[in-house]
Amino acid sequence: MGSARIRTKSAETRKTNRGLLALDWSRVAGGGGWPSKEEFTTMLNPAPPSLLSQYLTISRLLAGQLDFHSVIRSVAAEISQIIPHDHMDVCIIQLDGKYHTAHESPFETGWGSSPPALISDSPIRSVLHGEVEALVTDDACADPTFHFEGAFSGPIIDGNLRSRLHVPLKVQGDIIGALSCSSHEIGIYTDKDVEMARSIADLLAPYFFALRAAEQAKRSAIVETEARAREEGLRLGALKLTEALEAERQRIGMDLHDQTLADLTRLARRLERLTHMPDVPGETLEPLFRGLQHCMHDLRQIIEAARPSVLQLFGFSQAIENHLDRSVRDSGSTIEWALDDETHGAIDSLDQPVATALFRIAQEAINNAIRHSHGDRIDVHLRTTERHVSIEVRDNGIGLSTPAKRIGGGINNMRTRARLISARFEISKNREGSGTAIRVTLPANAAGREK
Numbered sequence: 001m002g003s004a005r006i007r008t009k010s011a012e013t014r015k016t017n018r019g020l021l022a023l024d025w026s027r028v029a030g031g032g033g034w035p036s037k038e039e040f041t042t043m044l045n046p047a048p049p050s051l052l053s054q055y056l057t058i059s060r061l062l063a064g065q066l067d068f069h070s071v072i073r074s075v076a077a078e079i080s081q082i083i084p085h086d087h088m089d090v091c092i093i094q095l096d097g098k099y100h101t102a103h104e105s106p107f108e109t110g111w112g113s114s115p116p117a118l119i120s121d122s123p124i125r126s127v128l129h130g131e132v133e134a135l136v137t138d139d140a141c142a143d144p145t146f147h148f149e150g151a152f153s154g155p156i157i158d159g160n161l162r163s164r165l166h167v168p169l170k171v172q173g174d175i176i177g178a179l180s181c182s183s184h185e186i187g188i189y190t191d192k193d194v195e196m197a198r199s200i201a202d203l204l205a206p207y208f209f210a211l212r213a214a215e216q217a218k219r220s221a222i223v224e225t226e227a228r229a230r231e232e233g234l235r236l237g238a239l240k241l242t243e244a245l246e247a248e249r250q251r252i253g254m255d256l257h258d259q260t261l262a263d264l265t266r267l268a269r270r271l272e273r274l275t276h277m278p279d280v281p282g283e284t285l286e287p288l289f290r291g292l293q294h295c296m297h298d299l300r301q302i303i304e305a306a307r308p309s310v311l312q313l314f315g316f317s318q319a320i321e322n323h324l325d326r327s328v329r330d331s332g333s334t335i336e337w338a339l340d341d342e343t344h345g346a347i348d349s350l351d352q353p354v355a356t357a358l359f360r361i362a363q364e365a366i367n368n369a370i371r372h373s374h375g376d377r378i379d380v381h382l383r384t385t386e387r388h389v390s391i392e393v394r395d396n397g398i399g400l401s402t403p404a405k406r407i408g409g410g411i412n413n414m415r416t417r418a419r420l421i422s423a424r425f426e427i428s429k430n431r432e433g434s435g436t437a438i439r440v441t442l443p444a445n446a447a448g449r450e451k
């Protein structure tokens with residue numbers, strides 16, 4: 001089988017029995033836009049009226065088609081009236097000049113379904129590079145022109161594309177792609193078909209040029225929108241992070257307040273008392289030293305994970321007991337205390353953040369009782385029922401002054417912590433005699449118990 005017939009640039013258009021297509025290329029392609037109806041008619045003159053009407057039909061079909069695929073599909077049938085074919089494709093060179101895309105009708109091959117491919121691998125690279133004015137072959141499956149090393153020519157075999165003709169799509173003298181018609185039959189295309197194809201290519205080229213520019217603009221807009229979305233995402237992410245950091249800062253602040261600051265306050269008071277003593281024996285200083293060590297240890301805990309380690313290691317009840325014992329001892333006052341736990345360990349099966357919040361509330365209530373009540377007894381009750389978990393801290397001191405002298409960070413923190421775990425918080429006069437009672441009640445449905 002012979003190789004491709006190559007139409008050189010000097011080839012002239014000829015009169016054919018399908019009509020003279022003496023198109024002035026520089027006017028059609030060079031203008032970069034549509035010729036007027038009069039110009040168009042003059043250019044095609046004296047094409048037979050039937051052919052002229054076919055060209056006008058193609059031109060009409062193009063209108064309103066907004067992507068390559070629909071353009072090809074819309075005009076393929078009309079073009080097949082002029083150039084019979086089983087497959088038609090339009091190859092468009094991308095703006096980078098290195099890659100091209102393919103759009104096909106009526107069936108899709110590897111060309112159309114692949115991402116942009118290198119022009120240098122295209123079987124019709126000579127047309128795309130402008131080295132030849134047209135390519136015609138009687139059997140592309142056997143023609144070596146299309147099967148060089150690295151050529152993307154598989155679809156020729158897969159699609160059984162035998163006779164093929166290729167003409168460039170030109171706009172303003174630049175090649176923007178190629179129009180190809182193929183038939184399963186061998187040896188059907190003549191020079192006349194090539195001339196027809198050129199005319200059709202000239203008709204389609206400006207439209208494809210505009211589509212390519214529009215697609216490029218669309219791609220740029222998408223890239224820009226994506227970049228903006230990324231920026232916005234980062235901004236929102238940073239905002240969320242700031243919020244999370246702020247929440248964490250508040251939580252650490254509350255922990256420092258409820259635990260370490262309270263401990264240090266007690267120690268400072270004891271130290272103050274010691275300053276009035278002429279001789280301070282070693283055994284008096286020893287609890288202060290231990291207290292300071294506790295503070296340091298607690299600080300480390302807060303910094304590391306901000307969870308009370310006793311709570312994790314020994315459970316809720318033990319942690320409360322430990323806090324009561326230590327705080328009362330460090331206060332240097334004589335205070336009796338009792339812990340009544342009726343929960344049978346139920347609080348320990350609560351979610352960790354919930355248990356921690358309850359512990360912090362109890363801790364501050366105990367701290368307040370020691371610091372402000374002037375009583376000599378503190379009772380802590382832990383209870384669970386079907387419907388709720390509750391913690392009560394009572395003292396037998398002077399009670400809250402009415403109106404309250406001030407609501408400090410401690411009471412506010414207790415309220416906030418309770419709200420965060422959907423628990424009810426109450427602070428009142430101790431019903432059983434003098435003093436103050438705080439109660440926090442966690443409904444069972446908010447308990448989030450671990451299975």
Ligand SMILES: Nc1ncnc2c1ncn2[C@@H]1O[C@H](COP(=O)(O)OP(=O)(O)OP(=O)(O)O)[C@@H](O)[C@H]1O
Binds near residue numbers: 368408412
């Ligand atoms: N058990 C209590 N008995 C008597 N008065 C109390 C008791 N608990 C709190 N108060 C009073 O309520 C006030 C507010 O308590 P809150 O815990 O909010 O602040 P604070 O303990 O004074 O300071 P902070 O907790 O911020 O170190 C206290 O100053 C105290 O006057």
Ligand SMILES: [Mg+2]
Binds near residue numbers: 408410
């Ligand atoms: Mg307080």
